[in-house]
Amino acid sequence: xxxxxxxxILFSTQGPYATVGRSMRDGAMLALEEVNQDARFPFELxxxxxxxxxxxxxxxxxxxxxxxxxxVKHVIGCYTSSSRKEVIPIFEKYDGLxxxxxxxxxxxxNNNVIYTGAVQNQHVLPLMDHVLxxxxxxxxxxxxxxxxxxxxxxxxxxxxxxxxGKMIAERYLQVGDLDVARIIEEIHEKRxxxxxxxxxxxxxxxxxRAFAKARDENAALQKTVVGSCTLCxxxxxxxxxxxxxxxLASSVYFSTIKTAVNEQFVTNYRQRFGHDALPSxxxxxxxxxxxxxxxxxxxxxxxxxxxxxxxxxxxxxxxPQGRVHVDPESNHSYLTxxxxxxxxxxxxxxxxxxxxxVRPDPYLVWAEACGAGSAQQETPSAQNTLxxxxxx
Numbered sequence: 150x151x152x153x154x155x156x157x158i159l160f161s162t163q164g165p166y167a168t169v170g171r172s173m174r175d176g177a178m179l180a181l182e183e184v185n186q187d188a189r190f191p192f193e194l195x196x197x198x199x200x201x202x203x204x205x206x207x208x209x210x211x212x213x214x215x216x217x218x219x220x221v222k223h224v225i226g227c228y229t230s231s232s233r234k235e236v237i238p239i240f241e242k243y244d245g246l247x248x249x250x251x252x253x254x255x256x257x258x259n260n261n262v263i264y265t266g267a268v269q270n271q272h273v274l275p276l277m278d279h280v281l282x283x284x285x286x287x288x289x290x291x292x293x294x295x296x297x298x299x300x301x302x303x304x305x306x307x308x309x310x311x312x313x314g315k316m317i318a319e320r321y322l323q324v325g326d327l328d329v330a331r332i333i334e335e336i337h338e339k340r341x342x343x344x345x346x347x348x349x350x351x352x353x354x355x356x357x358r359a360f361a362k363a364r365d366e367n368a369a370l371q372k373t374v375v376g377s378c379t380l381c382x383x384x385x386x387x388x389x390x391x392x393x394x395x396x397l398a399s400s401v402y403f404s405t406i407k408t409a410v411n412e413q414f415v416t417n418y419r420q421r422f423g424h425d426a427l428p429s430x431x432x433x434x435x436x437x438x439x440x441x442x443x444x445x446x447x448x449x450x451x452x453x454x455x456x457x458x459x460x461x462x463x464x465x466x467x468x469p470q471g472r473v474h475v476d477p478e479s480n481h482s483y484l485t486x487x488x489x490x491x492x493x494x495x496x497x498x499x500x501x502x503x504x505x506x507v508r509p510d511p512y513l514v515w516a517e518a519c520g521a522g523s524a525q526q527e528t529p530s531a532q533n534t535l536x537x538x539x540x541x
Contacts, residue, residue: 150192150451156181156442157215158196159226159236160435164203165325166350169228169431172383173250174198175422176432177225180439182421190443197221203324205235212236216243222452223248225438228431229324229349230254230296237261246454248442250434252378252400254300255511261454263461264481265438265473267401267430270510272378273301275486276399277308279501284374285342286314291332291356292347294321301347301378304513317341322348327355333363340369346377353379354388361392381429385495394493401484402430402470403497411469427495428469437468441475472506481509 158177161170178196185193197219199211208227215221216239224240225248227233233249240247240261252267280288288309292298298321306316317339320332329352336344348356357375364370376397382404385393404415404427414436418428428436441461446452448460458480465474471485483506489497 150446152191153193153195154223154446154452155195155197155219155221156439157212157219157221157224157226158198159201159208159211159215159224161201161203161228161232163200165352166203166228168383168387169350169379169381169429170203172381172429172432173226173228173435175418175426176428176435177250177439179418179421179432180436180443183417184439184443187443190447192446194439194443199226201232205232208232209235209239212239212245212247213243216240216245222246222454223442223446223457225250225435225442227251233262234296244454246457248438250438251431252434254297255513256300258479258481258511260480262480263438263441263458263475264479264509264511265441265475266434266482267378267484267486268481268509268511269301269304269513271401271484271486271507272399273304275488276376276378276397277305279397279488280343280374280376281308281312281314286312287317287341287343288314289317289336289339289341289344290319290347291344292321293324293349293352295324297349298347301345305345322352324349324352326352329356329359332356333359336360336370336373337363337367340367341373344373344375346375347379349379353377354384357388357396358392380491381431382427382495382497383429385491386427390493390495393491393495396491398489398491398497400430400487400489400497402428402433403487403489403499404428405489405496405499406470406487408469408471410467414469433469437466437470437473440466440468441473474506476509479509479511481511483508 160174181194201207223246228251230253247262250265255268378399380398419426444464445457445461449456462477465472475482486503486507488501489499
């Protein structure tokens, strides 16, 4: 195996979801530097960074160039499902492997993709367990107009109906659309107890700011909870302190996790990217992905994607969130589920967490059989269907 291994880095640091893209790139670059300084690895990972700027067609152009002309077999990248679906046929055609570090809506497996972000039973089901048990059975839903929100909207619609509730409304905006006035007007009218926000990027930030203003103007909205499966620390900073606090978030990582591994990760991240920088679930997923790739390359002693996948399934990584490993049946990752409440200082208070990494279930095949997604009334010491424990 060549001692210099080119690795594609494919994140949008410009465009409508640039804040998340920069965070993902930063997490990957920090891990690349750590791997290249680690004597355990007899190779250097050489990043080839590409800038698609949120344009799906550009993702395809970059991947084609990386695989055909740059000698790349492994690419870490993509945030949206639309960009991932754009490039998968290219990875299949040219025998490359996409390492996808984003939470997503599931209902997919592919031999040319390693999924290191959370799937539905690791984000939307834990959040909805909490909402159905403690807040309401009726949901106002708003999301970005693509497969991420469509699929999660369907899941939430089925869950609320199964528990005697309903979707009060289901509204979509194009990615990057900042005109949330009609949605806010409807929220004023309907006064929901819970809003599920599946908007991404700048659209989401505009919504949070407008909702904060609406809450100030309408006493009936003071107790309304906004929930998200994407909200993260750099986005809280973008939203601003007046509007970013008090929101419910489901994630496998928060920067406030109290472990020695995470505290060192936060320290290293800030030393590399600035004293005020905070890693997010997106940054941590990219960081984990690079380390898993390095371990698999070392175990395979090859860049061949089948050999690398076989080696990957035999290893694990002690990540900032806890131990992460990839399920050989689905190429998705075991991850530690958490819920948090956002704070005005752009961090989260962790309110519950799983006792162990949760098995990925991208098709929700066994989640229903084990009760995931069905709310239970909880006493202070009780656990929900995914084994979350209350953090005090």
